[in-house]
Amino acid sequence: MTRLGFLLDSETCIGCHACTVACKSEHDVPLGVNRTWVKYIETGEFPHTTRHFSVMRCNQCDDAPCMEICPTSALFRAPNGVVDFDDDNCIGCKGCMNACPYDAIYINPDTNTANKCNFCNHRVEVGLEPSCVVVCPTHSIKVIDFDDADNDALRILNREDLAVRSPEQGTAPKVYYRGAHEASLDPLRTAIPADGLIWADVTPQHPTPPAEESELVARTTYTTAHATTWQAKVSSYLVTKAVAAGVMLFAALMVLVGHVDQTTKVGFLPALLATFFLLVTGALLVADLKKPSRFYLVLTRGNRSSWLVRGAYILGVYAVLLGGWLLASLIESSRMLEVLAAPIAAVAASVAGYTAFLFAQCEGRDLWQSRILLPTLLAQAVAAGGAVWLVADLLVGMPEPVLVRGVTIGALTATGILTLAEVLGDHSPHVAAAVRSMTQGDQRNHFLVGIVGGLVAPIILLIVSLMLDTQASTLSFLAGIFVLAGMWAYEHSYVQAGQSVPLS
Secondary structure, X not given: XXXXXXXXXXXXXXXXXXXXXXHHHHHOOOOOOOOOEEEEEEEEEOOEEEEEEEEEOOOOOOOOHHHHHOOOOOEEEOOOOOEEEOOOOOXXXXXXXXXXOOOOOEEOOOOOOEEOOXXXXXXXXXXXXXXXXXXXXXXXXXXXXXXXXXXXXXXXXHHOOOEOOOHHHOOOOOEEEEOOOHHHHOHHHEEOOOOOEOOEOOOOOOOOOOOOHHHOOEEEEEOOOOOOOOOHHHHHHHHHHHHHHHHHHHHHHHHHOOOOOOHHHHHHHHHHXXXXXXXXXXXXXXXXXXXXXXXXXXXXXXXXXXXXXXXXXXXXXXXXXXXXXXXHHHOOOHHHHHHHHHHHHHHHHHHHHHHHHHHHOOOOOHHHHXXXXXXXXXXXXXXXXXXXXXXXXXXXXXXXXXXXXXXXXXXXXXXXXXXXXXXXXXXOHXXXXXXXXXXXXXXXXXXXXXXXXXXXHHHHHHHHHHHHOOOOOHHHHHXXXXXXXXXXXXXXXXXXXXOOOOOO
8 A cells, every 4th residue: 555745845945836826726726725835934134034935735644633533534544545535525514624733624615615635636546746746846845655665755754854743743744844944834933923924914813922922933924824613603502512411410410319209390391491402502513514414424424433423422312311301200200200310410411521522632722632621511511500590490499599509609619720720730832822812812801701700700699699598599590691601701712712823
């Protein structure tokens, strides 16, 4: 089996963009997106400046995170080792875009599917070279055949110590750079000048400095923009899913503490609320797809290594258990509720927590790799469930309002402690840049609303409500509203900040 890679020689690259144009022509790549592009950086101060060129593209990783997260295996390994894609299987979930540490994948605006450099595999399979290799006037782009000892590029690779992009990600990239400036391969070492790129006055995509100023060694003067992939729908999904899970954690708790005879308030109403928020969660997930009509492929062609698929299975099992809980409440079967309490609590916790594993598959976003994320999601689910319970308490009178307020205070406190640990901990440069974006940059207002409005204010309101009234309380009702609103603000800051760090 032939294994292929690229050697990109920055020493001889003249920055002519012939590779970019040839790639666009070969694959009909629309305006605004690129499979390959040339990045310019400049070092030094006028008049002693130097411009450096580096070609950016898919790295054809041996351990490709985009393939693992793809829910329908639309990204796959071709027989020659190239990571290729199948437009007909793509549902446009955009998970691969956050999984890629190299900003190499884009959504084709004409097809609404994920595309990237596929090594011109249609050419390679008939014995031709990729179009970028053919047109490069200085032969700066070379094909590495790892199984051909006489391959010129392989000989260079074997005798020289060539660099790769983001080796710390452990993806084993097969695109090697010769003579590239270190800052050209590490976007955290460069900054876009305030007056924009060399051919355009633009607002920098990441206005917050990606690194401490002392670490910046170059200026990025030309590159291609990459839009933020996951937006408000994903932030909202995190909240609705937390509510759907959390409310049933409290329902199961009520059964265990002896309120199983209240089948309407412990059985029917919580299950109805959970079902509603679960349906909203599913609707948000499907609506966020670029190809929502293909959602069925997740079930019929699901890649079981993807937590997008595993999450769909968990949500499906949860829906079945909610149906059983509703049935038990309708037939007023206390015994059935007791039997279902432990399983539904366990699956509810899985519903709340599986996103931690999904985000962990987004290897391009280091903020989301934190081990703190799983306990944070579980604490948030308890807080969200308690918030909804307290809102319902004022309206219809739910059991154990004191217990629910106490548990909710505990969950909010735990969430605050975990958030502080996330923000104040020792970070890699990538995570530090994301945390700065969240706490000091573009997402600062959302973050502050999440902390002050979603944690501090509700805790105070709940403590005061316990001091003044042990029954249904307007203060606890307001606290519940604050929790949900603040949770969305925090989740939005977290999701956006995680995607704010440039990868190319």
